[in-house]
Amino acid sequence: MSIMEYNGGAVVAMVGKNCVAIACDKRLGVQAMTISTEFKKTFQATPKTYIGLPGLATDVQTLAEKFRFKVNMYRLKEEREIEPRALAHLVSSTLYERRFGPWFVEPVIAGLDKENRPFICSTDLIGCINFAKDFVVSGTTSNQLYGMCESLWEPDLEPEDLFETISQSLMNAVDRDCLSGWGAEVTVITPEKIITRTLRSRQD
Amino acid sequence: MSGLKPGEVNLGTSIMAVQFADGVIIGADSRTTTGSYIANRVTDKLTEVHDTIYCCRSGSAADTQAVADIVHYYLQMYSVQNGKPTVPLAATLFQEMCYQNKDNLSAGIIVGGWDKENGGSVWNIPLGGSLHRQPFAIGGSGSTYIYGYCDATYRDGMSKDECIEFVKNSLALAMSRDGSSGGVIRLAVITEQGVQRIFVPGDQVPVHWEG
Numbered sequence: 001m002s003i004m005e006y007n008g009g010a011v012v013a014m015v016g017k018n019c020v021a022i023a024c025d026k027r028l029g030v031q032a033m034t035i036s037t038e039f040k041k042t043f044q045a046t047p048k049t050y051i052g053l054p055g056l057a058t059d060v061q062t063l064a065e066k067f068r069f070k071v072n073m074y075r076l077k078e079e080r081e082i083e084p085r086a087l088a089h090l091v092s093s094t095l096y097e098r099r100f101g102p103w104f105v106e107p108v109i110a111g112l113d114k115e116n117r118p119f120i121c122s123t124d125l126i127g128c129i130n131f132a133k134d135f136v137v138s139g140t141t142s143n144q145l146y147g148m149c150e151s152l153w154e155p156d157l158e159p160e161d162l163f164e165t166i167s168q169s170l171m172n173a174v175d176r177d178c179l180s181g182w183g184a185e186v187t188v189i190t191p192e193k194i195i196t197r198t199l200r201s202r203q204d
Numbered sequence: 205m206s207g208l209k210p211g212e213v214n215l216g217t218s219i220m221a222v223q224f225a226d227g228v229i230i231g232a233d234s235r236t237t238t239g240s241y242i243a244n245r246v247t248d249k250l251t252e253v254h255d256t257i258y259c260c261r262s263g264s265a266a267d268t269q270a271v272a273d274i275v276h277y278y279l280q281m282y283s284v285q286n287g288k289p290t291v292p293l294a295a296t297l298f299q300e301m302c303y304q305n306k307d308n309l310s311a312g313i314i315v316g317g318w319d320k321e322n323g324g325s326v327w328n329i330p331l332g333g334s335l336h337r338q339p340f341a342i343g344g345s346g347s348t349y350i351y352g353y354c355d356a357t358y359r360d361g362m363s364k365d366e367c368i369e370f371v372k373n374s375l376a377l378a379m380s381r382d383g384s385s386g387g388v389i390r391l392a393v394i395t396e397q398g399v400q401r402i403f404v405p406g407d408q409v410p411v412h413w414e415g
Contacts, residue, residue, distance in 0.1 A: 029383055177242065203411070
């Protein structure tokens with residue numbers, strides 16, 4: 001049994017035309033048993049960036065709080081919101097601090113920078129950043145998500161189309177993973193607004 | 205998830221069988237997993253071993269397929285030489301295989317069927333290879349979540365349709381809580397007339413409280 005597969009979960013982020021989207025499932029389990037169907041894994045870091053945290057649930061909660069603290073401190077000291085690229089490096093160093101006793105999460109970051117250019121990246125559990133131009137995936141469903149995203153993603157999707165694409169990628173990927181699913185939440189970030197939608201999915 | 209070798213395919217499962225006046229109703233989910241990957245989401249876990257004798261398989265997919273094939277063979281030979289086999293006979297054959305090979309098998313099987321002497325009967329063969337005749341039986345990893353529900357809901361003398369609803373609702377609850385169960389619900393109604401198969405696609409599976 002792998003510690004990364006104890007609670008289960010899936011997160012995916014995609015780049016669109018002047019927008020980004022991030023999505024996660026809502027299951028919390030203890031190995032095969034499902035405990036909760038309201039355990040969301042995406043958190044708002046700034047008005048224009050989100051962090052997704054799949055992995056061991058206790059670390060998901062702890063790191064969500066740690067990053068909230070660090071982002072708040074950054075805002076207080078710098079008197080501006082943290083840019084997505086800087087947030088990525090903040091996440092990376094926070095994880096590498098624990099190089100030999102790591103946090104069991106593999107974060108995904110999605111947001112718009114100050115010029116409203118889309119930004120996504122993911123890191124492994126010890127902080128190696130993967131800067132991607134198209135999509136990033138993480139969690140127990142990552143293999144299935146790679147397949148879905150590789151087939152469905154295309155560049156320059158408008159926000160509504162990006163929503164459809166990321167939703168279908170997530171829904172069909174988690175249907176092939178018994179540790180993820182039981183609902184989904186999708187957030188689309190545009191320069192004007194952020195829209196979060198909850199998806200109805202299979203509950204098995 | 206014990207007994208399975210690395211890479212082996214798992215019939216995680218929720219299975220069930222209920223005896224009623226005219227025969228038995230058996231049901232199962234349709235999920236087969238390799239680790240956390242769902243290798244088959246439309247599996248048929250209700251396997252025929254004779255015209256009116258079926259088994260529900262849980263545990264290792266390979267082990268249960270092998271055992272069911274062997275019992276099917278024995279029953280074919282028996283029916284040619286001795287006439288129609290009875291359900292307790294089939295159940296005893298399963299028991300023999302599961303008990304004598306208990307160290308090497310990971311198989312939880314429920315046998316359900318109809319024969320002239322006994323009418324409908326349900327026989328539960330859990331992991332160690334013991335044999336239990338029961339009015340209704342549940343098995344597989346998902347069954348642990350529905351013991352209370354089944355005990356509270358089951359009544360003697362239910363009609364065919366009441367039994368079908370009982371099996372559907374029980375399996376739906378198990379499939380919702382157990383990660384190793386899911387997909388569609390397959391049912392089979394076994395009576396003197398033969399076997400009637402019922403398929404319940406994912407969107408028609410009963411929905412209970414989902415938080």
